[in-house]
Amino acid sequence: MRRIAILGSTGSIGQSALAVVDAHADRLAVVGLAAGENDQRLAEQIRRYCPKVVAMATGLAMDRLRPAVAGCGAEFAGVGRDGLVAVASHPDVDLVLCASSGTEALEAVLAAIEHRKTIALANKEVLVMAGGIVTEAAARHGVSILPVDSEHNAIHQCLHGRQTAELQRIILTASGGPFRGRSASQLAQVTAADALKHPTWRMGKKITIDSATLMNKGLEVIEARWLFGVRPDQIGVVVHPQSVVHSLVEFVDGSMIAQLGVTDMRLPIQYAFTYPERWRTSLPSCGRP
Ligand SMILES: NC(=O)c1ccc[n+]([C@@H]2O[C@H](COP(=O)([O-])OP(=O)(O)OC[C@H]3O[C@@H](n4cnc5c(N)ncnc54)[C@H](OP(=O)(O)O)[C@@H]3O)[C@@H](O)[C@H]2O)c1
Numbered sequence: 001m002r003r004i005a006i007l008g009s010t011g012s013i014g015q016s017a018l019a020v021v022d023a024h025a026d027r028l029a030v031v032g033l034a035a036g037e038n039d040q041r042l043a044e045q046i047r048r049y050c051p052k053v054v055a056m057a058t059g060l061a062m063d064r065l066r067p068a069v070a071g072c073g074a075e076f077a078g079v080g081r082d083g084l085v086a087v088a089s090h091p092d093v094d095l096v097l098c099a100s101s102g103t104e105a106l107e108a109v110l111a112a113i114e115h116r117k118t119i120a121l122a123n124k125e126v127l128v129m130a131g132g133i134v135t136e137a138a139a140r141h142g143v144s145i146l147p148v149d150s151e152h153n154a155i156h157q158c159l160h161g162r163q164t165a166e167l168q169r170i171i172l173t174a175s176g177g178p179f180r181g182r183s184a185s186q187l188a189q190v191t192a193a194d195a196l197k198h199p200t201w202r203m204g205k206k207i208t209i210d211s212a213t214l215m216n217k218g219l220e221v222i223e224a225r226w227l228f229g230v231r232p233d234q235i236g237v238v239v240h241p242q243s244v245v246h247s248l249v250e251f252v253d254g255s256m257i258a259q260l261g262v263t264d265m266r267l268p269i270q271y272a273f274t275y276p277e278r279w280r281t282s283l284p285s286c287g288r289p
Contacts, residue, residue: 002273005032005053005093005117007084007108008100010041012204013122013148016265017097018045020273023266023282028273032077032087034108036100037061043068050074053090055083057104084108089115095273097148098123101206106130113137120272122148122265124223131226146272147227150201151220153268154246154259155228162251170224171248171256173240175200177212180241200243200263244286262286 004021008014014035021028030049035042036057046054046069054069055077056062062079077086081104088096088108096112098105099122106126110133112119119138121127127134138145147153151172159167178197179187195212196205203211210216221235246268248258261267264283271278 001027001029003029003031003092003094004097004273005034005051005087005090005095005112006030006097006099007034007088007105008036008098008123009033009045010035010038011099011101012202013097013099013265013269017099017269017273018049020266020270021049023270024273024279027279031092032090032096034077034084034087034100035061039064039068046072046074052092053077053087055079055087057083080104081107085111088112088117091115093117095120097269097272098126099148101125101204103129106134109134110137113141113143116141116143119143119145120148120269121145121227122269124149124219127223127226128219131222135226135229144275145227146275147223148265148268148272149220149223150261150263150265150268151247152224152227153271154261155224155249157259157271158247158249158257159228162249164229166251166253167228167230167234168250168252168254169234169236170228170230171236171238171250172217172220172224173243173245173247174214174217174237175211175243176239176241177214179212180239199241201265203265260286 006014030051032053033051034055039061054074059079077083085108089111095118097120103125147156195209198208224235243263245258248256250256
């Protein structure tokens with residue numbers, strides 16, 4: 001059994017992660033759940049997965065949650081950053097999936113590293129804000145940070161078994177978002193609702209808006225710099241509207257290796273949960289009609 005804590009369990013990544021648990025209920029166990037304000041969804045998850053420890057962003061949210069899960073046996077770890085830290089460092093947790101949005105989980109990620117938990121990192125804000133601190137702590141404690149962001153997960157798969165010295169450059173793919181090819185005058189007319197219609201991925205609102213402006217790709221370049229220890233000039237970006245190739249690596253001999261897959265975050269989440277093994281999924285193959 002791999003025992004998992006999910007920070008941000010009520011969000012897009014968090015719900016996909018629980019779908020991965022559902023698909024492998026005999027090998028994955030949910031030990032901790034943390035959410036922001038959505039007490040109703042968290043209550044459903046607590047009733048279904050019976051975690052040992054839970055947390056929410058605020059005392060008000062926690063007060064709404066308590067009566068809905070009375071008798072479930074979950075320990076209320078606290079609120080805000082303290083709650084996230086307690087869930088992430090619970091002694092029964094083997095792997096922490098950081099899938100909360102924003103920067104609140106930085107201390108929790110550092111606490112999990114200190115407690116030698118494997119980190120599955122979907123949240124990019126933590127690395128953009130404190131990549132040097134996080135990667136240095138992980139190296140010091142011998143902890144793996146497994147990327148869940150699809151592009152970085154692809155790079156991790158491409159690099160499997162290779163030395164950093166063999167790496168020439170990393171090429172992140174970008175779909176181009178909903179506004180690819182639009183003129184400046186057309187862009188002046190777009191609305192937030194238009195920006196939320198991503199052509200290939202279904203994600204939370206912030207990352208979807210950031211994808212429409214391409215700001216997300218800038219954040220991903222910073223994320224890649226820290227995850228893979230490369231210089232910024234070794235990271236390229238190519239627009240690939242089909243989103244079939246999730247990213248590529250070029251080695252010093254000129255060979256390039258790419259990772260392909262369906263646009264479903266359950267794939268990189270499962271890879272992080274099962275690494276270094278690969279388990280079966282019921283997801284379709286992108287190579288089959
Ligand atoms: N979605 C994707 O496909 C995708 C792909 C790659 C990377 N990422 C990254 O993964 C992270 C999550 O993205 P998402 O799309 O899943 O976002 P989302 O759907 O907006 O979900 C965010 C989650 O974080 C929780 N949260 C927010 N503030 C919190 C706090 N202070 N304390 C505890 N929990 C808090 C939310 O709880 P409530 O809803 O209960 O308030 C929710 O569970 C982001 O960093 C994003 O860049 C996402």
